[in-house]
Amino acid sequence: xxxxxxxxxxxxxxxxxxxxxxxxxxxxxxxxxxxxxxxxxxxxxxxxxxxxxxxxxxxxxxxxxxxxxxxxxxxxxxxxxxxxxxxxxxxxxxxxxxxxxxxxxxxxx
Amino acid sequence: xxxxxxxxxxxxxxxxxxxxxxxxxxxxxxxxxxxxxxxxxxxxxxxxxxxxxxxxxxxxxxxxxxxxxxxxxxxxxxxxxxxxxxxxxxxxxxxxxxxxxxxxxxxxxxxxxxxxxxx
Numbered sequence: 001x002x003x004x005x006x007x008x009x010x011x012x013x014x015x016x017x018x019x020x021x022x023x024x025x026x027x028x029x030x031x032x033x034x035x036x037x038x039x040x041x042x043x044x045x046x047x048x049x050x051x052x053x054x055x056x057x058x059x060x061x062x063x064x065x066x067x068x069x070x071x072x073x074x075x076x077x078x079x080x081x082x083x084x085x086x087x088x089x090x091x092x093x094x095x096x097x098x099x100x101x102x103x104x105x106x107x108x109x
Numbered sequence: 110x111x112x113x114x115x116x117x118x119x120x121x122x123x124x125x126x127x128x129x130x131x132x133x134x135x136x137x138x139x140x141x142x143x144x145x146x147x148x149x150x151x152x153x154x155x156x157x158x159x160x161x162x163x164x165x166x167x168x169x170x171x172x173x174x175x176x177x178x179x180x181x182x183x184x185x186x187x188x189x190x191x192x193x194x195x196x197x198x199x200x201x202x203x204x205x206x207x208x209x210x211x212x213x214x215x216x217x218x219x220x221x222x223x224x225x226x227x228x
Contacts, residue, residue: 099151
């Protein structure tokens with residue numbers, strides 16, 4: 001079964017501190033993974049995807065198939081990073097995009 | 110392009126009432142889907158459609174119906190509202206259908222959400 005787990009509901013850090021939002025997945029095939037972000041009063045939007053190996057707004061995420069993880073990292077958090085972050089998995093069953101429970105990131109000044 | 114639009118933004122219903130949440134996209138996207146967002150539960154897929162005339166169930170389909178008569182529209186119907194359906198509902202769309210999405214870089218776009226309260 002496809003499953004995405006984000007173990008932290010809330011992550012609070014100070015500005016300038018490193019941040020890591022955890023994401024673990026369960027999928028028997030070859031997954032494609034994404035991070036979506038929802039800023040206050042805005043709609044959900046794509047932050048990055050693992051196949052692009054990109055860095056967006058200073059965030060990176062590496063797919064670790066051995067640990068079935070796709071953690072989101074940023075070396076120096078900014079206040080504007082405060083938002084809800086969702087990890088998502090795209091399987092090959094109907095093309096569904098399955099989301100984790102979400103982690104609220106709060107960056108304090 | 111307006112992107113993905115949803116109406117209404119807010120709705121209050123009484124238990125047992127029915128209503129339809131509207132979703133439309135003007136990007137000629139094949140794939141559309143509905144999610145509900147609940148605290149601690151994340152986004153859960155209700156129903157999805159890979160093209161006009163084709164719909165399928167997601168993780169939490171009970172109590173909801175959908176239809177896809179046109180490419181643009183994907184309404185979500187609550188047949189008999191229950192307090193457990195109090196949630197924020199998001200519609201989403203992307204260009205590719207099932208077969209074409211594997212390995213594609215299509216982005217899934219979301220609507221602004223409908224906040225529904227069932228008393």
